Amino acid sequence: MYARILEERKNxxxxxxxxxxxxHCEAASISGAVSQRACVYCxxxxxxxxxxxxxxxxxxxxGCASYTWDIRGSLSSGPELYRNxxxxxxxxxxxxxxxxxxLEAAIDEVMRTYAPRLIFVYATxxxxxxxxxxxxxxxxxxxxxxxxxxxxxAPGFSGNKSTGYRMACDALMRLLxxxxxxxxxxxxxxxxxxxxxxxTWIIKTYMREIGVPVISxxxxxxxxxxxxxxxxxxxxxxxxxxxxxxxxxxxxxxFGIPWVKASFFGIEDTSTAIRQVAxxxxxEETRRxxxxxxxxxxxxxxxxxxxxxxxxxxxxxxxxxxGGFKAxxxxxxxxxxxxxxxMVGTQTGKADxxxxxxxxxxPDTVILDDANPSxxxxxxxxxGADILVGGVKERPLAYKLGIAFCDHNHERKHxxxxxxxxxxxTREVNLSINSPxxxxxxx
Amino acid sequence: MLDLTPKTVTERGxxxxxxxxxxxxxxxxxxxxxxxxxxxxxxxxxxxxxxxxTFLTRHFKEPAIAASSSFTEGASVFGGxxxxxxxxxxxxxxxxxxxxxxxxxxLSETIGDDLNSYILEMSLPDDKTVVxxxxxxYVGSHITGYANMLSGFIRYLADAHAAGNGKTAVxxxxxxxxxxxxxxxxxxxxxxxxxxxxxxxxxxxxxxxNTYQMYPxxxxxxxxxxxxxxxxxxxxxxxxxxxxxxxxLEKKCGVPYVSLPLPIGVAATDEFVMAAAGPDGxxxxxxxxxxxxxxxxxxxxxxxxxxxxxxVFGDPDTVLGLTAFTLELGMKPKYVITGTPGDAFxxxxxxxxxxxxxxxxxxxAAADLFELHQWIKNEPVDLLLGTSYGKQIAxxxxxxxxxxxxxxxxxxGHSYMPIVGYQGAMRLAELVANALMDRQDRDCADEDMDxxx
Numbered sequence: 044m045y046a047r048i049l050e051e052r053k054n055x056x057x058x059x060x061x062x063x064x065x066x067h068c069e070a071a072s073i074s075g076a077v078s079q080r081a082c083v084y085c086x087x088x089x090x091x092x093x094x095x096x097x098x099x100x101x102x103x104x105x106g107c108a109s110y111t112w113d114i115r116g117s118l119s120s121g122p123e124l125y126r127n128x129x130x131x132x133x134x135x136x137x138x139x140x141x142x143x144x145x146l147e148a149a150i151d152e153v154m155r156t157y158a159p160r161l162i163f164v165y166a167t168x169x170x171x172x173x174x175x176x177x178x179x180x181x182x183x184x185x186x187x188x189x190x191x192x193x194x195x196x197a198p199g200f201s202g203n204k205s206t207g208y209r210m211a212c213d214a215l216m217r218l219l220x221x222x223x224x225x226x227x228x229x230x231x232x233x234x235x236x237x238x239x240x241x242x243t244w245i246i247k248t249y250m251r252e253i254g255v256p257v258i259s260x261x262x263x264x265x266x267x268x269x270x271x272x273x274x275x276x277x278x279x280x281x282x283x284x285x286x287x288x289x290x291x292x293x294x295x296x297x298f299g300i301p302w303v304k305a306s307f308f309g310i311e312d313t314s315t316a317i318r319q320v321a322x323x324x325x326x327e328e329t330r331r332x333x334x335x336x337x338x339x340x341x342x343x344x345x346x347x348x349x350x351x352x353x354x355x356x357x358x359x360x361x362x363x364x365x366g367g368f369k370a371x372x373x374x375x376x377x378x379x380x381x382x383x384x385x386m387v388g389t390q391t392g393k394a395d396x397x398x399x400x401x402x403x404x405x406p407d408t409v410i411l412d413d414a415n416p417s418x419x420x421x422x423x424x425x426x427g428a429d430i431l432v433g434g435v436k437e438r439p440l441a442y443k444l445g446i447a448f449c450d451h452n453h454e455r456k457h458x459x460x461x462x463x464x465x466x467x468x469t470r471e472v473n474l475s476i477n478s479p480x481x482x483x484x485x486x
Numbered sequence: 487m488l489d490l491t492p493k494t495v496t497e498r499g500x501x502x503x504x505x506x507x508x509x510x511x512x513x514x515x516x517x518x519x520x521x522x523x524x525x526x527x528x529x530x531x532x533x534x535x536x537x538x539x540t541f542l543t544r545h546f547k548e549p550a551i552a553a554s555s556s557f558t559e560g561a562s563v564f565g566g567x568x569x570x571x572x573x574x575x576x577x578x579x580x581x582x583x584x585x586x587x588x589x590x591x592x593l594s595e596t597i598g599d600d601l602n603s604y605i606l607e608m609s610l611p612d613d614k615t616v617v618x619x620x621x622x623x624y625v626g627s628h629i630t631g632y633a634n635m636l637s638g639f640i641r642y643l644a645d646a647h648a649a650g651n652g653k654t655a656v657x658x659x660x661x662x663x664x665x666x667x668x669x670x671x672x673x674x675x676x677x678x679x680x681x682x683x684x685x686x687x688x689x690x691x692x693x694x695x696n697t698y699q700m701y702p703x704x705x706x707x708x709x710x711x712x713x714x715x716x717x718x719x720x721x722x723x724x725x726x727x728x729x730x731x732x733x734x735l736e737k738k739c740g741v742p743y744v745s746l747p748l749p750i751g752v753a754a755t756d757e758f759v760m761a762a763a764g765p766d767g768x769x770x771x772x773x774x775x776x777x778x779x780x781x782x783x784x785x786x787x788x789x790x791x792x793x794x795x796x797x798v799f800g801d802p803d804t805v806l807g808l809t810a811f812t813l814e815l816g817m818k819p820k821y822v823i824t825g826t827p828g829d830a831f832x833x834x835x836x837x838x839x840x841x842x843x844x845x846x847x848x849x850x851a852a853a854d855l856f857e858l859h860q861w862i863k864n865e866p867v868d869l870l871l872g873t874s875y876g877k878q879i880a881x882x883x884x885x886x887x888x889x890x891x892x893x894x895x896x897x898x899g900h901s902y903m904p905i906v907g908y909q910g911a912m913r914l915a916e917l918v919a920n921a922l923m924d925r926q927d928r929d930c931a932d933e934d935m936d937x938x939x
Contacts, residue, residue, distance in 0.1 A: 082533020
């Protein structure tokens with residue numbers, strides 16, 4: 044049984060057309076949709092959470108804290124503080140009389156025991172409604188303790204996940220020191236990589252290989268001290284554009300740091316990204332190193348993944364991920380593997396990204412924005428997809444349909460970025476598509 | 487990795503660290519998934535339902551559907567009535583459930599949305615139903631939300647004028663589909679005519695069939711919920727998750743109820759079986775045999791359980807059951823905590839411990855895992871028994887752990903397998919024995935390594 048597709052949703056789903064007006068996207072979900080999307084708080088939290096030595100205090104009832112407790116897979120090379128869950132666990136009386144006192148007390152308790160240098164306080168849905176002035180509490184705590192206590196305004200209803208990304212980026216800007224024109228610019232910041240399964244480390248290794256210092260990482264494996272050095276970078280390399288393009292733009296305005304979008308998914312995009320960085324910031328020597336390194340690693344990755352290609356060639360891929368930039372990379376990556384993308388969608392892709400996608404895929408590929416499970420099901424079946432790439436909510440859906448699955452979200456267990464990511468991704472796709480279980484499942 | 491946890495316990499009045507509970511709406515959502523062709527609906531921001539679905543999917547490894555009112559700034563100022571009306575229309579148009587079960591969130595509660603009147607004023611298709619429950623996230627826990635949603639179904643649907651059907655209604659508590667299957671199996675062995683409400687078996691453990699069914703075969707039907715009003719009696723299992731709905735049914739329809747603990751372990755299963763069988767009911771030989779096999783196993787492995795200390799943590803009904811069973815095994819619960827608030831938990835846990843003469847255990851409601859970790863740092867235990875969130879303590883302190891309860895996010899198969907009934911107890915006993923004995927094998931000197939244990 045296919046559920047019908049609502050009239051209002053028709054402009055958000057279609058078969059790819061080159062050079063056409065973009066698909067309807069970047070809009071609020073309709074009420075009643077079983078959307079795969081999250082909220083403002085979620086967006087803010089995923090961006091800031093990987094800062095390893097910060098206290099992340101969630102001001103609100105327990106849910107928002109418990110659902111975000113240590114679920115991201117962002118790795119740390121040092122402190123593990125961020126993997127604990129802190130909240131004010133607001134109760135009914137706090138909702139009636141206001142939660143300010145409890146928040147103040149919570150900050151006092153943190154300071155008394157740990158004296159951290161950085162606290163983020165997330166204001167969730169009801170905080171604004173009950174009138175808590177979180178900004179004022181944070182200002183007062185900064186004065187009292189001489190630490191940074193930054194309010195992140197993230198009520199879930201105040202937009203979508205992308206709004207939350209902006210709120211987090213604003214919080215980061217407040218963290219950074221003011222412009223200093225005497226600072227010597229050198230090296231890059233990596234923006235929009237969260238070190239899932241150690242991916243930030245992989246990108247850092249590549250930068251080291253071509254002789255480009257990495258100053259700060261936003262926010263994978265970040266720490267307070269290292270973030271403060273960010274304004275001294277000469278270039279911002281933006282990996283997840285959806286979450287951090289805005290920060291790059293603000294840092295350009297504030298510190299005059301230029302930025303470049305760079306995807307490290309797939310051989311082609313990884314090589315392009317490394318060479319672009321070398322072109323933009325490096326010397327002749329850096330460019331030469333980048334050329335040599337990307338050629339060597341591309342060849343190596345292609346050689347290591349070649350044995351799988353005969354088992355994957357001609358298979359059909361479907362993609363449903365958070366942002367459009369990643370979706371574009373994945374289409375290219377499947378092409379490198381000899382696979383065709385038959386359906387591609389995102390939760391929060393932007394119009395320009397959908398435009399690129401439509402021109403990249405073959406004409407009858409299904410493009411969809413903010414899809415629900417029924418829509419995913421309908422097109423996965425219609426297009427005869429062999430594998431779905433998505434996140435946690437999509438996994439059991441794919442399996443129920445007898446379709447293979449690869450997590451390209453929080454639950455990835457192996458790095459999917461860089462050349463090593465190409466190997467891991469190919470291996471995972473192969474493992475799922477060619478699992479022996481399918482012999483018994485497909486009638 | 488939990489190296490920030492200091493050994494010294496300091497007073498915390500405001501800061502919750504590493505919770506042992508979550509909020510009401512996710513419990514309400516799980517309750518609603520136990521009703522056939524029901525679309526759970528979260529009246530709040532979009533993130534709530536996204537988190538809840540993810541959370542349930544991580545535990546059950548199954549799709550968990552639910553819709554959202556998708557609150558915007560406007561709704562949070564002017565009220566969510568229009569959002570709910572649009573949502574209900576869209577849900578029936580697109581997803582075609584028989585019933586929508588709306589639960590509120592902290593946001594819609596705080597702005598004072600009146601769901602009763604919203605729903606009363608709606609014009610619904612003839613054969614469609616909408617029910618609701620109030621589940622403010624700042625009261626109780628997900629267990630409270632589970633109970634509240636069940637009461638919501640009863641308030642809207644249970645028919646006070648239903649013809650007497652002589653059936654026994656069983657409210658199975660906040661448990662896994664595997665537990666519900668086991669409870670139903672026992673009821674069938676007892677030869678009872680029954681209605682289980684809610685029933686997530688067949689929904690949250692639906693088989694792989696190469697098709698996706700938004701509404702799988704399982705779940706209590708609307709007609710069955712109506713017929714609860716005509717049942718002879720209710721057995722409500724789990725005082726925290728099911729007593730309030732049983733009470734709601736009694737008040738509305740006059741159906742008497744017996745409130746029992748979750749049937750975890752020997753005594754609690756005996757109590758359930760005896761209550762189900764009734765005063766002149768006999769217990770079938772098959773259940774007697776199962777009980778006998780359980781006792782046999784408990785005797786065989788007895789030396790490995792005896793006087794082993796443990797910490798039990800999770801949801802109140804589950805924790806009480808696990809505490810009772812580990813006592814029956816000869817173990818010594820040292821810390822017994824739940825994140826769900828309420829003194830009743832402490833009283834009931836004390837009563838369970840008293841039966842075995844344990845007076846020095848620490849028992850706490852509204853507790854968190856940070857505090858449990860501190861206690862363990864001061865006085866360690868031999869075993870952790872609870873949810874996946876204990877694994878960090880287990881690793882930090884190098885203590886073996888058995889997963890039981892909700893949520894279990896880091897293992898597979900648990901939601902299919904029961905911990906209730908004699909069979910469930912056998913499984914638990916095996917899990918606990920294996921954990922303790924694996925540890926003994928790992929730690930013993932080479933010369934003490936024994937093939938026969």
